[in-house]
Structure formats: C-alpha cells, structure tokens
Amino acid sequence: MREEDLGRLLTLAADEIRPERPATEGWERARRVRRHRRAGAAAAVVVVLLTGGTVLTLRPADPTAPTTPTTSTATPAPNTSPVQRPPEQLSYPGSPLGRLGDPVSASLSGRPVRQALALYQPVDPETGAEGRIRVLGDDGLVRDLDVVTPARTRDVSGNEAVALKVGSLSPDGRLAAFAQTDEVIVVDLTTAQVRRYALKGYLEHVLWAGDRLFVGDNDTTYELDRRTGATQTVPLSPWELVVPDRADRADGLLALGGLRDALTLSRLTSVADQTLRDDQPLDLRALPTGNRVNEFYGRGWQRGNEIAQAAWITTGGMDGLEGVAVLDAGTGAVTRLLDLGRDRWKGCCEVLGWDGDTVLLRHDPGGLLRWRPTTGEVTGVVRDLYGELSLAPR
Template identity: 75%
Template sequence: MKEEDLTRLLTVATEDIRPAHPASAGWERARRTRRNRRAGAAAVAVVLLTGGTAVALRPADRPSPITPATPTASPVPSAAPVQRPPDQLTYPGDPLGRLGDPVSASLSARPVRQALALYQPVDPGTGVEGRIRVLGDDGLVRDLDVVTLARTRDADGNAAVPLKSSSLSPDGRTAAFAQTDEVIVVDLTTATVRRYPLKGYLEHVFWSGDRLFVGDNDTAYEVDRVTGTSREAPVSPWDVVSPDPSVRTDTVLTVGGAPESLTLGRYAWSAASTHLDSWALDFRALPSGNRVDEFYGRGWQRGDQVARAGWLTTGSMSGLEGVAVLNAETGVVTRLLDLGRDRWKACCEVLGWDRDGAVLLRHDPGGLLRWQPSTGAVTGVVRDLYGEVSLAAG
C-alpha cells in the first residue's frame, strides 16, 4: 500500500476521535482561527498524536471571509495646515459667475425671490463706483433702483462705498446699508424701503440671523426692525463675526485684537448684564513660525469654524495676504491660506462660506475664489470683478 493511501485511511479512522480536553481544544482552535485571520494565511495541517503515532490530518477548512458590519471608506489624507493656491486657477463654472453680466432689469420692475449676491462695481483706475446690482437666483442681474445711497464716512471724513460685505441677509431676501444718521433696509422681494434713524457716522452693518446690527467707528447697535428702537451692543463693530445662519444663537463672537494679542471672544448680554468669555488665539496646530499678525474684513462662522482674512507670517516671511480658519470653541487656528505678497492692500476679504464648507473670498486683482480648507483645493469663481461684493453666504 502506498504511503498516500495509508495516510487517507488513517485520516478517516481519526475523524471521529474526540479530543481528550474539549475546552482547551476549543480555545486552541479559536486562537488558531484568530491568528489565521490576522495573517491571512491558509489553515495549517493539524498533527494528532494517537498511541505515539503521528498522523497527518487533512487541511482544515479556510475561515469564512469577514464582512464588515458597515462599509468603511479609504482614509483621506489630511490637508496641510498651511496651503497655497495653484499657479494657474481653473474656473469650473458657478452661478456667481454671472455677477459681471450687464444689468437686464430694475429691482422695482422685477423683485427677486432670493438674491445670490449684491455687487457695486468700482473703476480700478478712477475709484468711481457705479450703482449697486442684485443677482437673483434666476440668474438675472437687476439695478437696485429703489434707493439712492451715499458713501459712508467716519468722523475724520474718510469715505467708502455704501455696499459692505455683510449687507445682504443670509437668506438673500433683505439688504441693509449704513448711512450717516440712519440705516436703510431694502426688502428685495418686494422692492420696498424702510429707514431707521440712528445717530452717528455709521459704517458697519451685519446680520445675526434676522437680527440687524449697525455700527460706527467705535460702537455697535442692535436695531429692532419692528419698533425702530436700538440698543448698544458691547462688541467691536470691526471684529464681530457673522454667525452661522443655520444656528439660532443669542451670543456674538468676535475675532481680532491688536497684533501679538489676538483673541476669540464670546458675548451675551441683556438689559441687566453683559457676559464675556475670551481666549487668546492658539497657533500651536500650525508648523512653527506660522501665525496671523493682524486681521481685516468681516469674520464668518460655519459650524465650529470661523474664517477671516488677515496678514500672515509663514516661515520667516511676514506681511503676506491670506486667510485663517480657526475653531470657534477653542480659538485654535487650524488652517492658513497663503496668498503671497505684492497684492493690493487688504485684497482678499472673506465673503462667507458655501454649503459645501468652502470659503469664498476676494482675489486681487478683481475676482472671487473658492477655497476648501479640508482639502486645500482652490478654484476661481469669477474674473475681473472690480468693486464690492456681498453674498448670501454665512
């Protein structure tokens, strides 16, 4: 009889032999199964000693494949904390790209259902501004013909165009414009105008949900649009963050401060008291030598993130234009977008967030960019758009 026939007979003879210690045999079998699953190797042959004779058993069945309870996606590498745009931008197409289209109707004749943006063109050579335009969600550009707006000015006579980056309400239905001694509110869905008297050289205007804030150089006021009354808000009009419009909040965030002492603040107030928490901004999540030196423009919140433009230091180079993203709860700065030097001063103001978590910002000269901090992707939105823009984005 051949050796392989003898092996087959002995295998059959031993199949019904029960192990002398079932519990220990079970644990050993489980241990082997776990080992085999981790290693991914085929099952090994088992050697059984019976009456001092070594008998080779048939190979054990392979363990059944393990099916995860839920599918798992491949991990996406984390984007670098300090990012830069590509040398050549792509423009994949965007509804906001129609901001530069010519005016095709007046607001009084064709009010909007919702505005995507407001745009006030400014001649880059002369600095002369044109009339404010309204881009509706139907893609048509309208002339804001229902009101004549003057430039804002401060107590020293410095003037600026009336459209501000936060003039348009988050729902795109209302626009507010600070003017000396009043704030003007336009219902874009009905083309109607209301005026609220408020003393001062008013320059700032911003929305917190349906609440309207107006400010002069030093003071911010909350305006009740039903009664027309106002109360002072204990926040800096320069540093107030436009909140996430999807979250109802009674607190107001600020991001700013003097160079070397930048802070995140959280304010809540009532007629009786004011409560403030504040934290110094934390740059330790960035590579050594990277920080924000000073902020400018409006800050914008989305979820637990705030984006604001500023002047940066990256490595050993300072005075760079850029944008910072920080945690709204802790003040930790998590991302920087380095836009370089040799640009117009304060070129790159943040205009808000889109629904996909991308930051929308101005880009010198004359354009808009979309930056996705989580991936580092930077794409163009529209070219050659000189002037001021306000988006229905928060």
C-alpha cells in the same frame, strides 16, 4: 514588328496600369492604422511588375503590433497641510455667482427677486468711480437696485467709502441694509419696498445675525429692532464682529481682534438680563513653527464650529503675507492658513462667506476664489470683478 510600333504598344499598356495609385492607397491605409492604434510605424511594400502588359501588385504589409502607452490614473493627494497655497494656474469650474459680471437685464422695482445670491457695486479700479448697486437673483438675472441710491458712508474724519458692505445682504437673501450718516436703510428685495431708520452717528458698518441687524460707527455697535426702530448698544467693536452661522440661533456673538501676541476671540452671551463677555487668546500650536497670524482684517464668517477671516500672516518665517485663517470657534485654535503671498494689493483678500465647506474670498481684488480648507483645493469663481460684494451665506 517595327521598333516604333513596339513602342506605341508599350505606351498603351502603361497608360492602363497606374502603379502610383496602389502605393498611395497603401500609405494612407498604413497612416490610418497608425493613428487609430497610436502604435509604431507600419511597413508597406508595393511591387509593381510590368511584363508583357501584365502587372502584379503586392498590397501593403500589415502594420507592426501596436504598443499602448501607459498613463497614470492616480489623482494628486489632497493638501491637508495646516499651511496651504493656491496653484499657479486657477481653474474655473463654474458657479451661479459667475453671473455677477453679467449686464443689468431688469430693475428691482419691475422684477423683485425671490431670493438674492449677491449684491455687487462696480468700482472703476483706475478712477475709483462707483456704479449703481446690482442684485443677482437666484434666477440668474442681474437687476438694478433702482428703488434707492445710498450715499457714500463717511467717518468722523471725513473719510468716505461706497455704501455696499460685505455684511449688507441678509442670510436668507431677502433683505439689504445700508449704513448712512444718521440713518440705516433697509430694502426688502422681494417687494422692492424701502424703509429708513433714524440713528445718530457717522454709521459705516452693517451686519446680519439671523434676523438681527447690527449697525456701527467708528467705535460703537448698535442692535436695531426693525419693528420698533429701538436700539441698544453691544460691547463689541463693529470692525471685529463675526457673522454667525445662518443655521445658528444667533443668541451669542463672536469677535476677532488684537495684534500678534495679543490676538483674542471674544464671546458675548446673554443670560437672563445680563450680558457676559469672555475673551480668550488665540491658540497657534496647531501650526508649524514659524507660521502665525499677525492681524485680522475684514469680516469674520462662522460656519458650524469654524470661523474664516482674512489676515496678514507669517509663513515659513516670511512676514507680512496676505492670507486667510480658519480657526475653531470653541477653542480659538487656528487650524488652517491659506498663504496668498506678497505680490498683491494690500488687504486684497477679504473673506465674503462660506459656500458649503468652501470659503469665498476676494482676490487681488478683481476676482472671486473658492478655497476648501479640508483639502487645500483653490479654484476660481469669476475674474475681473472690481468693486464691492455682499453674498448670502449658504
């Protein structure tokens, strides 16, 4: 056979046998095993023998025995320290209140609520211009409060503020109250009916205690009888009143006030025809040395035997921090502090109520947080919500 004929025969034999295909499939198979078992590298050997037009192919070798990485299943221990701090990165597990930022989809007059979860009045953080008050119903819809447009409140010096206050929404989510100069407006959110009560003064504060409605100007607190329109004065500051537990009979009232070493818990009870007031100093002994409450601000909220309220605090010897305090409503002992630090807007973190065993509070102030004092857990509810909020306690 001539040399060129032998060359053609060898070329034909090589065309029918494709040695690169077994090698490629072997490596792909090894990679699949490696990904599936998350193990070490798999060895593959492919030997192609070409003798007289015959090819012997060895399949890839079995991969090496996998080693399964160990992962810890332990969960972080709850932060039961008396002084707690939020994590650097917040999680947002979801909440019905997360719809507060949704656009308006109905009017209250056209679609009254069965129960409101919250009232929200947007305020532009750059210009201070406020929008219309919105109503978040328990059906998840955001409504425009179109039946009334409350004016800004003002004090005797002419200082103004938006009409919506943290205490505007009643505990059952059915009524909304707005203090105005020389009157109080009450809206039935289930019927969209509006009623106005004449009451002299530069009124700024509203607060519900069960079915009782309290209204205040700069230094006087009135209790309004909504059936008759009659009022009586209450010897507690409208700035310091604590919102009672919605499950309580609300016969008594609590207030938190004072500065630093003169912080007090005041209790007002009615016995027969007499109103008795008891003032007791706050007890800070449950806190580690160097930790204290300097001054409360915003509205205090009671749940069972606990009160939560925003405050300026000292932790670890550092003064002037934003925080929230939880104290015993019976003894006045401060049991927990949430340290929110310095780098925030002054008065950033007003408490808005309780949701079960968690405290709801503003944050910086464009967000809403949830804090569980018993474990130290802090999570987000909604971001970038600028303006005033009033929540129905739950």
